[in-house]
Amino acid sequence: METKKTSLYQLHQDCNAKFVEFAGYQMPIQYSEGIVEEHRFTRNHSGIFDVSHMGQLFIYGGEDLIKDLEKIFPLDLKNLKLNHSKYSFLMDKDAGIHDDLIITKTNEGFLIILNAACKDNDLKILRELLKEKYKMVLDENRSLIAIQGPKSSEILNDVINGVKDLNFMSGNWFTFENQKVYITRSGYTGEDGFEISIANDFVNQLTRELINKGSKLIGLGARDTLRLEAGLCLYGHDLDKDKTPVEANLKWAISKERISKGDFIGSDIIIKQLNDGVSKIRVGIKPEGRIIAREKTKIFNQSDVHIGEITSGTFGPSVNGPVAMGYVENEFSKKNTKVFLEVRGKKHPASICSLPFYKKSYVKGIN
Amino acid sequence: MSEVKYSKEHEWIKLDGDVATIGITKHATEMLGDIVFAELPEKGSSVEKDGTAGVVESTKAASDVYTPVSGEIVDTNQAIVDDPSKINQDPEDTAWFFKLKIKDPSEMDTLMNKDDYDKFAKETSA
CATH class of the missing domain: 2.40.30.110 (Aminomethyltransferase beta-barrel domains)
Known part of the structure; x- marks a missing residue:
């Protein structure tokens, strides 16, 4: 299979990126300044990460969808506020982790951000579980970029007014060049920051404007050192099908309300491990x-x-x-x-x- | 002092009498990226031509350092162990790795001169 390129591929090349193949995509591992400098720049200023290889799964539906998703994810989705996000997992019946993900409640349903290497399998699993009841779109027409670091709020707000008022783990629709962009205050570096879902045709312009305001493109190499310092898991390494969320020390992400009901996939094992230890x-x-x-x-x-x-x-x-x-x-x-x-x-x-x-x-x- | 010679494993070697100073080339550091760890052979130990004689690690991966000639280690550069970023800054001078007493000076003849190494480095990285 031919490796895919994100919409920012040319811009990465213009910035002297070294590329690696990651989950079937040609992705920048670092630029000319190197991983250590890119890491420090993100911690001290602001870094832009092309994470367009990750899956953006939009699922459309209302009350029924909430009930059906609660049978899959260990989350209290009924009480999740509109535009709020939660970290969660797609598990098998033994509570082994198929993927870790961020799920956000939108006005039309849910947006789930999936790992690149897992997204096609996740979609297959979710289709089987939800039995074609809901429209599901793994959107290839949208790019995803993250902007992370202490100056990011100011820089992004200069380009898209209002984002600085977002709370951590919440999002909203904003407008850039008359395009609807969905922005959440989140990230995976241990820094304040945002993730921006934007149409492929406009991601270059947005990224260039953020660079002009003082942010810099950062490669996957620094993304890895940043997330590891922040204690965050990388799927396929720290998490996989042989590990449960309790073993991964991620029980904080499992809703107590849902444990008391015990009706989601893998709940038997989760409850047993919470009671008996691992x-x-x-x-x-x-x-x-x-x-x-x-x-x-x-x-x-x-x-x-x-x-x-x-x-x-x-x-x-x-x-x-x-x-x-x-x-x-x-x-x-x-x-x-x-x-x-x-x-x-x-x-x-x-x-x-x-x-x-x-x-x-x-x-x-x-x- | 003799001219500096180079190995296919991207080490440089400078012979002064029967003591050779060995380090890794600038080209090697550019391929490795930021070096964050260095391990050197023990003083007094013997190393064989093309055998491992240390390790460097970047943020991404570990790589062995080889010795281009055989001999006994007489000195190592603690400064690069304490601050491995010195290797990126000045690889072909102050950030040398180790000195050894050369066993067989004719092994020097198997190595490349600067022009040949530059050509080799360019070809292999293309």
């Missing part, structure tokens, strides 16, 4: 010194017993040191527990730590 759980891991422990690195306890594996690990430019997360046996998941990471045949000391590695507290309206 055997493995996702934790933050801080290596001592500078050694970088990457995905699949084995984790050992102090008696040299294999107790888990790293699922994401890199160098965190804002932490100025190595950062990682992974799954360990539950009894070794306490903060400050000393562990060892096997890198190139040698065991290196590390400790279990709380997530995130990096946190700013200025996002308004956080709930």
Whole structure:
């Protein structure tokens, strides 16, 4: 299958992007300044991320749709306010995660943002579950860009007036060049920011205007270091079908109201794990010194017993040191527990730590 | 002091008497991106031509560093371990990796001169 290109491909090339194939798309991994500088620029100023490879699934419907989606997602969608968003998962009957996603209630139904590598399978699963009752559009005619970092609100508001008044995890329709754009205050970097869904034909103009106001294009390389410092999971690495949301330490994202009803796909397992505990759980891991422990690195306890594996690990430019997360046996998941990471045949000391590695507290309206 | 020679694994080597200073080329650092970790061989250890003699890691991945000649490690550059970004800043001078006492000076003849290396680097990255 030929790799796809996003509508911003030419602009990436003009900005000297290095490309990688990601989920069937040619995506920029970095530009000329490099991952560390791009990471820092996002933390200190504002960075633009082309995330048009992600799925934008619009599902149209009313009360019936809410009831049907509540059988699928562990969310209290009935009480979700219009234009508000929630982080959630598409699970199988064993609560294994097919995908993690953001779902937003719109005036016509719901908008679900899906991972690029999962979106076609997600659509197939949702079609089977919803049995053609509702119109569903995985919209290829719209691009998605994120603008993240402390200057982003000011920069985006200069181009699209009013966005600065959005609260965290809420959105609305705005107008750019007479086009309807849907903007949510959200992101995946640990910074304040926005995600903008806009028609493909207008994404270049919008991106160029944001660059002219002082923001910069940032590649997937820095997106990965930013999200890992922020303690956020990457599907296919930290999350997959062999892990449940409880094991992934994401129970905060499961509605208590829906657990009490226990009528969504995977709820039996979720309830059992919440009551009985889990055997493995996702934790933050801080290596001592500078050694970088990457995905699949084995984790050992102090008696040299294999107790888990790293699922994401890199160098965190804002932490100025190595950062990682992974799954360990539950009894070794306490903060400050000393562990060892096997890198190139040698065991290196590390400790279990709380997530995130990096946190700013200025996002308004956080709930 | 002899001219600087280069290996196909993108190391440079400068021989002074029987002690060779070895590092990675500017071209190598450009391919790697931001270097955030460096591991060097132990002083006193012996290394064999084309064997691994260290590791560099960028934000993206780890890469082995090879030695272009055999010998005994006599010195290592702690400054690049403490601050690996120095490797991106000055790879072919102050950010050298290690010095070794060369075992067989004729191994130098198997390496490329600057012109040949530049051509090689251009061809292999195209």
